[in-house]
Amino acid sequence: MRDVFADLVLGGTCVGCDRPGQPLCRPCAETLPSRAHASWPSPAPSGMVTPWSPAAYDGLVRSMVVAHKERRVLALRRPLARLVAAGVAAAVPVDGEVVLVPVPSRPGSARARGHDPTDAITREAARLLRREGYAARRVRLLVSRGAVADQAGLDAAARAANLAGSMYCPTARLRRVAGRRLHFVVCDDVLTTGATVREAQRALEAVGLGVVGVATAAATRLRRPP
Numbered sequence: 001m002r003d004v005f006a007d008l009v010l011g012g013t014c015v016g017c018d019r020p021g022q023p024l025c026r027p028c029a030e031t032l033p034s035r036a037h038a039s040w041p042s043p044a045p046s047g048m049v050t051p052w053s054p055a056a057y058d059g060l061v062r063s064m065v066v067a068h069k070e071r072r073v074l075a076l077r078r079p080l081a082r083l084v085a086a087g088v089a090a091a092v093p094v095d096g097e098v099v100l101v102p103v104p105s106r107p108g109s110a111r112a113r114g115h116d117p118t119d120a121i122t123r124e125a126a127r128l129l130r131r132e133g134y135a136a137r138r139v140r141l142l143v144s145r146g147a148v149a150d151q152a153g154l155d156a157a158a159r160a161a162n163l164a165g166s167m168y169c170p171t172a173r174l175r176r177v178a179g180r181r182l183h184f185v186v187c188d189d190v191l192t193t194g195a196t197v198r199e200a201q202r203a204l205e206a207v208g209l210g211v212v213g214v215a216t217a218a219a220t221r222l223r224r225p226p
């Protein structure tokens, strides 16, 4: 709240360098990567499709994710979406139709924040990809059942157990993508253990949808090929 107040009264500062003005100044924006690479967590969840991400989750990108999520600095949505879009572009062929599927927020958490940051970034990423010529759209196919404990503080195995079966694709939503040959990419803001996106992949595959990759704005640093 104090930060929001400061932004309103004093004007904002760049989340990267504290320069007064835009939430992301041009010099900082120019340091952001534009190409994604495979960013496997270690250990990777069994059967996981390739996760693509352009950035490590630290420094500037971490500040951007946190400010967008917790302080609703909405001007950061587009640069974050650009990072996710780079991941999607790496995951799919340019001539295919691609559906970006945001990881669903836990019931209550989007309401508590007043926005759903992952969905907002995913929707913007689809828009940026369309501008680059991709047949891309974001469809919110997945729902979280809830009753999932907070993931913070859980190790990889505990996270996977906590999340197993926690997401599903309701029939009414599935109809929106029925009868077409589409590439599905699971989208999230940050990849940590991979448990969350792996559960989203499982829930999509459980209703027969072909998941070709995972795209995130950033991945935690511990990474190594599987």
Ligand SMILES: [Zn+2]
Binding pocket: 014, 015, 016, 017, 018, 019, 024, 025, 026, 027, 028, 029
């Ligand atoms: Zn800056």
